Amino acid sequence: MKRDWGRLVVLEPPTSGELESPVIEARRLFSELFGTFLLVLAAAGADVVGALSHGAISRPAAVAAPGLTVMAVILFMGAVSGAHLNPIVTIAFTLRTDFPWRRVPGYIVAQLAGAALACLFLWGTYGKAGSLGATVPGSGIADWQAFLMELVLTLGLVSTILGTASRAQNVGPLSAVGVGGYIVLAGLWSSPISGASMNPARSFGPDAVLGDFSHFWVYVAGPLAGALVAVACAFVLRGAGGGGVAAARGTLDP
Numbered sequence: 001m002k003r004d005w006g007r008l009v010v011l012e013p014p015t016s017g018e019l020e021s022p023v024i025e026a027r028r029l030f031s032e033l034f035g036t037f038l039l040v041l042a043a044a045g046a047d048v049v050g051a052l053s054h055g056a057i058s059r060p061a062a063v064a065a066p067g068l069t070v071m072a073v074i075l076f077m078g079a080v081s082g083a084h085l086n087p088i089v090t091i092a093f094t095l096r097t098d099f100p101w102r103r104v105p106g107y108i109v110a111q112l113a114g115a116a117l118a119c120l121f122l123w124g125t126y127g128k129a130g131s132l133g134a135t136v137p138g139s140g141i142a143d144w145q146a147f148l149m150e151l152v153l154t155l156g157l158v159s160t161i162l163g164t165a166s167r168a169q170n171v172g173p174l175s176a177v178g179v180g181g182y183i184v185l186a187g188l189w190s191s192p193i194s195g196a197s198m199n200p201a202r203s204f205g206p207d208a209v210l211g212d213f214s215h216f217w218v219y220v221a222g223p224l225a226g227a228l229v230a231v232a233c234a235f236v237l238r239g240a241g242g243g244g245v246a247a248a249r250g251t252l253d254p
Contacts (some may be wrong), residue, residue, distance in 0.1 A: 024252050025103075029110045030251075031081035035073040036114030039085050040205045041121065042069040046121050053128035058239075063187025063196065071180030074174055081250045087111055088223040092150035096229045096241030098165070115205030123209050134206035135195030136215050143218050145239045146194035150222025151229070153186045153208040154198045158230035163237075165244035170208025175247070198223055 023086075043066035050057035068179045084090045087108045093099035119132050137146035160182045164175035187196040197203045203219035234241070 003032065007184075021047055026082040027252060028103075030078050032107050033114040033117075033139075034085060034111040035077060035081070035083055036085045036111045037118045038073055038117035039066055039069050039199075040133075040202050042066050042114040042129075043202055044119055044206055045122055047130035047133035048126055049130075053124060059191065060188060063185075063191050064184050066180075066202075067180045067184035067187065069180075070183055071176045072129055074176035074179060077177070078247075079251045080125050081107075083236045084248075085111060085201070086223075087201055088154060088199065088227045089161055090156065091224070092162060092231055093244070093248040094164075095228075096162060096234060096248075098241050098244045104117050111201040112208075113205050115201040116208050117211040119205035121170045128210065132206040132209055134210060134212070135203045136219065136221055137194060141193055143215060146186065146215070147218045147222040149190055150197060150218060151198060152192060153228040154223040154226030155233075157198050159229045159233060161233045162230060162242045162244065165247035167195040169229040191198070194218070194222075200224075212253055 046057050046062035046065045048177060049060060070083075072083060073085060082093070084093070084107060090099065090107045090111070092105055094101055094104055122132055137143055157179070160178050161175075164178050183196075183198070186198065190196045195203075197219045198219045200216075202224060203216060207213050207216050
């Protein structure tokens with residue numbers, strides 16, 4: 001934006017309401033698609049390979065794989081799009097006023113597409129082994145119990161993300177360690193209950209390819225409720241948002 005006050009010309013950065021470069025936005029959307037593809041490939045692929053190898057992939061390895069993948073993705077392209085990789089993270093950043101609502105639909109579509117592509121790759125290569133890593137409540141676990149587990153797990157995940165991206169506590173690349181570590185930790189103790197998805201896109205991929213959405217509501221409603229509580233907690237802890245804009249949106253020049 002350019003303002004001319006007499007002989008003084010001031011150049012201001014674009015406001016959130018102004019259009020940004022379509023090339024930059026395309027890069028951000030591709031970043032979300034590619035990053036979510038890699039995340040779901042690791043998360044669902046662990047179950048597929050475990051089934052094909054007759055149990056060679058242990059549960060600790062299966063839950064560590066997506067956490068380490070998220071860590072790597074944040075490090076190598078977090079500056080492009082913010083590396084949300086999860087519709088719930090996008091919504092949480094938006095509710096904290098760190099991300100514009102007008103960009104939310106594109107991010108969510110890219111994330112769902114990346115998840116579906118990962119599962120289509122697994123299906124096309126290995127068939128439906130391991131139910132393509134579908135997240136379902138564990139044996140003897142009711143949907144409402146899995147819902148509550150996804151709620152509290154996502155509360156912790158989103159709190160970690162919002163906390164490491166805030167103005168007071170932005171820890172830069174170390175946020176990747178915090179977020180990836182939390183995902184591993186959550187999976188280690190809770191995956192037998194709900195699958196420790198914490199991500200509607202991660203659950204959408206297998207369900208879409210298998211054509212079975214019978215438990216999908218658990219992995220939308222639980223994480224969404226957890227994110228809302230996390231945003232409320234962030235307000236109590238640090239006040240209004242707006243302090244993690246760069247971390248949420250990426251730092252590509254418009």
